[in-house]
Amino acid sequence: MTEPLLDIKNLRIRFRSDEGTVKPVNGVSFQVNEGETVAVVGESGCGKSLTSLSILGLVPSPGEVFEGEIRLQGKDLTKLKKNQMRKLRGNEISMIFQEPMTSLNPVFTIGNQMTEVIKLHQQLDKKESINKVVEMLDLVGIPEPERVVRQFPHQLSGGMRQRVMIAMALSCNPKLLIADEPTTALDVTIQAQILNLMKKLKDELNTGVILITHDLGVVAEVADRVVVMYGGEVVEEAHVNEIFDNPVHPYTRGLLSSVPKMTGSVEELGAIQGSVPTPSQMPKGCKFHPRCPIATDLCKDEHPNLEETLPNHFKRCFHMEGGSIYEQHKRETTT
Amino acid sequence: MNANTQVEQNMDVKPHHKEQSRVSKVFKQLWKSKTGTVGLVIVLCVILMAVFADIIAPYDHTETNVSARLLPPFWMEGGSFNYILGTDNLGRDVLSRIIIGSKVSLLVGIASVIVAGAIGLFLGLVSGYYGKWIDQVIMRLVDSFLAIPNILFMLIILAVIGPSLTSIIIVLGVTTWVIYARMVRSETLSIKERDYVKSARAIGASDYRIIKKYILPNVVSSFIVIATLNVATTIILESSLSFLGLGIQSPDVSWGLMLSDGRDYLATSWWVATFPGLAITITVLGIIFLGDWLRDMLDPKTKS
Amino acid sequence: MSSIKEKQLPNVLMEVKGLKKHFEVKKGYFNKQVSYVKAVDGVDITIYEGETLGIVGESGCGKSTTGEMLLGLLKPSEGVVKFKGKDMTEMSKKELRDIRKDIQVIFQDPFASLNPRMTVEELIGEPLEIHTSMTKSEIKNKVIELLEVVGLNSEQLKRYPHEFSGGQRQRIGIARALALNPKIIICDEPVSALDVSIQAQILNLLKKLQREYNLTLVFIAHGLPAVRNISDRIAVMYLGKIIEITERDQLFGEPMHPYTEALLKSIPVDHPKWRTNCEPLKGDLPNPANPPSGCTFHTRCPYAQDICKNKVPNLEEVKINHFTACHFPLKQ
Numbered sequence: 001m002t003e004p005l006l007d008i009k010n011l012r013i014r015f016r017s018d019e020g021t022v023k024p025v026n027g028v029s030f031q032v033n034e035g036e037t038v039a040v041v042g043e044s045g046c047g048k049s050l051t052s053l054s055i056l057g058l059v060p061s062p063g064e065v066f067e068g069e070i071r072l073q074g075k076d077l078t079k080l081k082k083n084q085m086r087k088l089r090g091n092e093i094s095m096i097f098q099e100p101m102t103s104l105n106p107v108f109t110i111g112n113q114m115t116e117v118i119k120l121h122q123q124l125d126k127k128e129s130i131n132k133v134v135e136m137l138d139l140v141g142i143p144e145p146e147r148v149v150r151q152f153p154h155q156l157s158g159g160m161r162q163r164v165m166i167a168m169a170l171s172c173n174p175k176l177l178i179a180d181e182p183t184t185a186l187d188v189t190i191q192a193q194i195l196n197l198m199k200k201l202k203d204e205l206n207t208g209v210i211l212i213t214h215d216l217g218v219v220a221e222v223a224d225r226v227v228v229m230y231g232g233e234v235v236e237e238a239h240v241n242e243i244f245d246n247p248v249h250p251y252t253r254g255l256l257s258s259v260p261k262m263t264g265s266v267e268e269l270g271a272i273q274g275s276v277p278t279p280s281q282m283p284k285g286c287k288f289h290p291r292c293p294i295a296t297d298l299c300k301d302e303h304p305n306l307e308e309t310l311p312n313h314f315k316r317c318f319h320m321e322g323g324s325i326y327e328q329h330k331r332e333t334t335t
Numbered sequence: 336m337n338a339n340t341q342v343e344q345n346m347d348v349k350p351h352h353k354e355q356s357r358v359s360k361v362f363k364q365l366w367k368s369k370t371g372t373v374g375l376v377i378v379l380c381v382i383l384m385a386v387f388a389d390i391i392a393p394y395d396h397t398e399t400n401v402s403a404r405l406l407p408p409f410w411m412e413g414g415s416f417n418y419i420l421g422t423d424n425l426g427r428d429v430l431s432r433i434i435i436g437s438k439v440s441l442l443v444g445i446a447s448v449i450v451a452g453a454i455g456l457f458l459g460l461v462s463g464y465y466g467k468w469i470d471q472v473i474m475r476l477v478d479s480f481l482a483i484p485n486i487l488f489m490l491i492i493l494a495v496i497g498p499s500l501t502s503i504i505i506v507l508g509v510t511t512w513v514i515y516a517r518m519v520r521s522e523t524l525s526i527k528e529r530d531y532v533k534s535a536r537a538i539g540a541s542d543y544r545i546i547k548k549y550i551l552p553n554v555v556s557s558f559i560v561i562a563t564l565n566v567a568t569t570i571i572l573e574s575s576l577s578f579l580g581l582g583i584q585s586p587d588v589s590w591g592l593m594l595s596d597g598r599d600y601l602a603t604s605w606w607v608a609t610f611p612g613l614a615i616t617i618t619v620l621g622i623i624f625l626g627d628w629l630r631d632m633l634d635p636k637t638k639s
Numbered sequence: 640m641s642s643i644k645e646k647q648l649p650n651v652l653m654e655v656k657g658l659k660k661h662f663e664v665k666k667g668y669f670n671k672q673v674s675y676v677k678a679v680d681g682v683d684i685t686i687y688e689g690e691t692l693g694i695v696g697e698s699g700c701g702k703s704t705t706g707e708m709l710l711g712l713l714k715p716s717e718g719v720v721k722f723k724g725k726d727m728t729e730m731s732k733k734e735l736r737d738i739r740k741d742i743q744v745i746f747q748d749p750f751a752s753l754n755p756r757m758t759v760e761e762l763i764g765e766p767l768e769i770h771t772s773m774t775k776s777e778i779k780n781k782v783i784e785l786l787e788v789v790g791l792n793s794e795q796l797k798r799y800p801h802e803f804s805g806g807q808r809q810r811i812g813i814a815r816a817l818a819l820n821p822k823i824i825i826c827d828e829p830v831s832a833l834d835v836s837i838q839a840q841i842l843n844l845l846k847k848l849q850r851e852y853n854l855t856l857v858f859i860a861h862g863l864p865a866v867r868n869i870s871d872r873i874a875v876m877y878l879g880k881i882i883e884i885t886e887r888d889q890l891f892g893e894p895m896h897p898y899t900e901a902l903l904k905s906i907p908v909d910h911p912k913w914r915t916n917c918e919p920l921k922g923d924l925p926n927p928a929n930p931p932s933g934c935t936f937h938t939r940c941p942y943a944q945d946i947c948k949n950k951v952p953n954l955e956e957v958k959i960n961h962f963t964a965c966h967f968p969l970k971q
Contacts, residue, residue: 160923189902189920220908254836258840272836539769
């Protein structure tokens, strides 16, 4: 693949207010290829949701993208006019939100809302678009789609609503799908169904997916590549197996060890000390240094760059050079 | 949706430089909100005017001058600087009457809000917190008050007990408490279900303690806002009563009474009714601005 | 008493029998039709001193309602809640208030569970003010001590809740619950509103406190990994009933109820290399207002047979200390 589907370069978002300017997203770069699921992982306030909203041009006011590029197949989305952007939304890029309760309009039927989207972007008449809706609902595993078309959102369960949201998002065959915590509000058994659906759809359609989540279990289930964000920056990026086997950044390591496991012995969890910083009180130097177990004076003053330390494995840290596998790799390549 | 709340959290700036005294913080906030400043200035002016009315007023409000009846304001033909805003049909100085009338208007506005607020706050808290039959009784009472037209109700009571300053305050208070009771009740109902009230019950706090420490402080901000806005409404209500002849009685004077006195001369001498009307408008606007600002101030999120 | 003996004969701290809570749902304004949501429908649990009992289940299974009844905040429609042998449902208001010293609670949402108008000192000191005759300065010293126990800075006494992060607020909540040296703390989803790295801090803190104060914990949550991490015994609830209860390793190793099995399979894997494509459980949770007949799980159960539709299975001890409510318990 020569050109990535989506290429975000040095994206920066700022919020200006009387209290000053905060930059919740400060130099984020990553790529999404066709048919690839990229998980963007981080805790609250790390800028992951804002990054995804900026792709759709939906950064809430008074926020603005003030630097960087977001290229969808070479076309810079930050330069698009409002109505051009609107044509893109739901058509080439679509989004699924966390809360399926509030993202569907309660006063229209499912069929109504879905044909709306289809009619907006595709030249189909009423009957064709209804057929398309039924086909989409069937695709996402909704039983009796003909009946569901006539139902209102409140008549469906949370899991079914999330399926409808996915069907709606996919109805115009988008090139890129952004899923913002798609399973967080769902019960475990329903989450498993939705994750399974996402895996199935990934194989069937060639859609690039950005999966925003804080849940490493979800990442382990569906992601191909993982982008770990902290304090408005990417701190580590690698293939999903690589992240789980050989995390290099201390934050990624801490995050992985702080998740309670379903297998193995029950030990003290490796918690990361301190609390998640807010953009208005972001520390100088490496953003993670106040919570980092291996921080040195260098980390307090200097800001590390995102570097490729292994093939396709990027990290933003001065230390941790000696990740054991990294050393091994270096030895192998030099000899 | 999600991003919105996230941003809000991100923007919530925590106080670093600690004790930058509360007063100066309040003023800083006030200065930021331009309408709030305007509101505060207006309200302060009116209050000062009411307090020092007898000193400021160039004439006594009862002093008549038969030779100077219905004089226009100074900038019009026939007007003079002796009577800046002109005189009424008995030759009384309009400006002096407005200044002295502010005493009664403001007193009625504030005192009746206190009466109504106290009744409403108490009944609303009891009704919302205890629920069950107490709630039923109080809410049916509220419904019946809402069903009777306010003005009619006031007129009947005033006609029976006779109009005086005290009776007007009481009547206005007794008829407007419903607003507070409903507001306080619905707030109480929602606060009662919050986890922090459950946690208070879990540590064994008594009902009295829960109401005093958990519900009241969390109701009070919306209450104060509604109360300020209602000062404005009551000033207008008092005007209506005076306009209908059952409000303040001469020789006392209020803005409402002036309005009612001036209505017969509206076609020929507009200033007699217009200036007190203007005084009401400006005061009410000032109070509304101040109330809006208070609402922002009392919200714990914007406070720090 | 030797430690072995203690394990054989653990003291019962709380005992719940036939606990039910039915909420009325009224329809129509004039001729009222009353139907009932059976939020909790016959729960029996014994809680032993010093243990951590996990209660897991999906939304609407009645786990939080059960917790509120254990706390005495909600009156059961039926059944008995015994604390140290005394029935809480028959206590007077005053007795109940006294017993609250011993049964404390930690809530899910640290943003909603602290009164926004009280300072940290007032929040943590309040239980002491109510239940003890300590002076102001004694209370203050105790509050400072408690702040240190939960890992907060004692300089933060005069701050208000909104000045703290979620994790710190949850620590304040824990300090408040600890103030009266309770016997048991009911934790209702104490970590699910927190960031991942903070969840681990709170779980570790709870485990540490339990060891140090010999606390009994009831840990109510929907996240199985967290429950596994902290609990000694685990009860699984489905539509108002306990369908399986046993020791942790037993539950994760040999689940006997088909629902538990499906629940375990639904948890996302720990590592990407263990991905599978199986869909553990079809269908949605039934509406608790209108639960299925017989075994409430039969609509989703892959092993359901005719008897499951008609006969309600009882919670029975199938193995030692392993109870399950299923007509056909799984054999591993």
